[in-house]
Amino acid sequence: MVETLDNLGQNEIFDVVVVGAGGAGMSAALVAAIDGARVLLVEATEYVGGTTAFSAGTTWIPGSMHAASVNRDDTAANAEGFLNRAVGERSSAAMRRAFLEAGPRAVAHIEANSDVKYRARPFHPDYLSEVEGSTLRGRALEPLPFDGRKLGRAFSLIRPPLPEFTVLGGMMVDRDDVGHLLNMTKSFASFTHAMKLLARHARDRMNSPRGTRLVMGNALIGRLLYSLLQRGVTILTGTKVEALHRGAHGIEAVTLSHVNARRRIGVKGGVILASGGFNRHPKRRDAMLPGADPAWCPGAPGHTGSAQDLALGVGARFGEGALSNAFWAPVSVRKRADGTTAVFPHFIMDRGKPGMITVDKTGRRFLNENTSYHLFGIAMQQANKSAPSVPAYLVTDSEGLRKYGLGMVRPGGRGLAPFLADGYLVEGSTLDELAARLGIDKAGLADSVARINRYAQTGVDADFQRGTTDYQNANGDANWTGPNKCLGPIGQAPFYAVRLYPGDIGAATGLVADTDARVLDRDDQPIAGLYACGNDMQSVMGGVYPGPGITLGPGLAFGYLAARHAVARGKTAHEAFALPVELHTPEHAR
Structure with missing residues (x-):
């Protein structure tokens, strides 16, 4: 009681x-x-x-x-x-x-x-x-x-x-629900699942400030x-x-x-x-x-x-x-409309997908983006001792943003205006423009993108061996047609980035x-x-x-x-x- x-x-x-x-x-x-x-x-x-x-x-x-x-x-x-x-x-x-x-x-x-x-x-x-x-x-x-x-x-x-x-x-969704919602126009089973979720949530909101179907x-x-x-x-x-x-x-x-x-x-x-x-x-x-x-x-x-x-x-x-x-995860931070701070852990949805890289202030990659979020957070802090990597910068292009989203920006590539307006999401029509707006080295970023584009073709990340373990591949894109489920090119303008920080998720x-x-x-x-x-x-x-x-x-x-x-x-x-x-x-x- x-x-x-x-x-x-x-x-x-x-x-x-x-x-x-x-x-x-x-x-x-x-x-x-x-x-x-x-x-x-x-x-x-x-x-x-x-x-x-x-x-x-x-x-x-x-x-x-x-x-x-x-x-x-x-x-x-x-x-x-x-x-x-x-x-x-x-x-x-x-x-x-x-x-x-x-x-x-x-x-x-x-x-x-x-x-x-x-x-x-x-x-x-x-x-x-x-x-x-x-x-x-x-x-x-x-x-x-x-x-x-x-x-x-x-x-x-x-x-x-x-x-x-x-x-x-206020409608909660788990990893299975997300898959159905993204595929609801492509699969009858996903459409049916999504419609049940939406109908339940509509009924909930008549009597509750949020959904009562609890997951996770x-x-x-x-x-x-x-x-x-x-x-x-x-x-x-x-x-x-x-x-x-x-x-x-x-x-x-x-x-x-x-x-x-x-x-x-x-x-x-x-x-x-x-x-x-x-x-x-x-x-x-x-x-x-x-x-x-x-x-x-x-x-x-x-x-x-x-x-x-x-x-x-x-x-x-x-x-x-x-x-x-502590245990760690890379996080991005944004002020909500009510003045509170949203801290978003980047667990699996974006950073390890094809067409995503993480760079430091010099524009260089410094880790395997598909490592576990705990090791990612530790690597950010260790790298920061030799080159500024807090914040780090999670970079993608318009195709990566559309397919996977970027932190609090959901997949689809729409509704970007408020994220751009408050600086959570940074956009550049070219890589040089993106680097300038982030305040990072242009040549370093251009080199990092050129290298990842070569690796996407060969399937081998010669710098950090991305996509070489079962765990890393599980967090890539199972539908990706390239030779490595974790590696894809970055090239379709405009280009986008969010800032990442090491967030402690538990003692x-x-x-x-x-x-x-x-x-x-x-x-x-x-x-x-x-x-x-x-x-x-x-x-x-x-x-x-x-x-x-x-x-x-x-x-x-x-x-x-x-x-x-x-x-x-x-x-x-x-x-x-x-x-x-x-x-x-x-x-x-x-």
């Missing part, structure tokens, strides 16, 4: 308190409720869903009950070997094994006992497909679409998707919320965790605040931190992500790191040794935990009653991004482990809630 803090009594007791209502936190709360616990889910913002609600909702779980439907050949040994080779010593092998073992159990447990349902994508390659043990299908799960009308008034609690990822004023991350959050409400979980939004109370038996209570209300809430089993990580922390961000403007972050606003500060106050510590402290560095998701102190001992999952926890991927959904997958698996351990602990915990406790306030708030 959705409550306000005023309606909870002082010193009221819950079995489990979960801090943060993103995908990991909601999953942990649901598992605890399924196991019979009295659960309190606390969210600092007005919405549930966190960054998961913005995402594709892809969940990387090797060996799930759905894997065999698309890939009978994958094995647990394959997945473990793949992670060992891809991640290596950047994370604990024991933690990776715990994830691989718990993930399939978590999927089966939640699906058997709730409205959360997944399916395997028929084709969704691991991003590091060149690494032995990778697969093309079976590990990436996606949530089934969800009818938001089932939530009634609670539908308004779900964080809306990014407007730039919807059409017609919104579908996952919708299913989780519906299941939590069915299980009677108490949900507080707009509520802050001010303190953790630690006594003789570990974390025994939390202090919560909302407007003028303040409550001390007892906890029998434990507190699970799933607040999204440090990405908007007022101090830690600058230290851990130097040079990355927070305006480039496309994540939801709740990941301030305040819950992690409380954990540090009771002895927790941050992990070390990751490839990067990779977080609190160190064990294989039960118990937060560890500086002596590697568990802090009794304190757990972490999602981006609050040190990533088992070690800052590497080996496949789609490698944040949501571990978030689900360790949320499951944390919840089950906390529930079991609560059933045997000593009733010590009246004992004197120590109040821990984060250092920056003192």
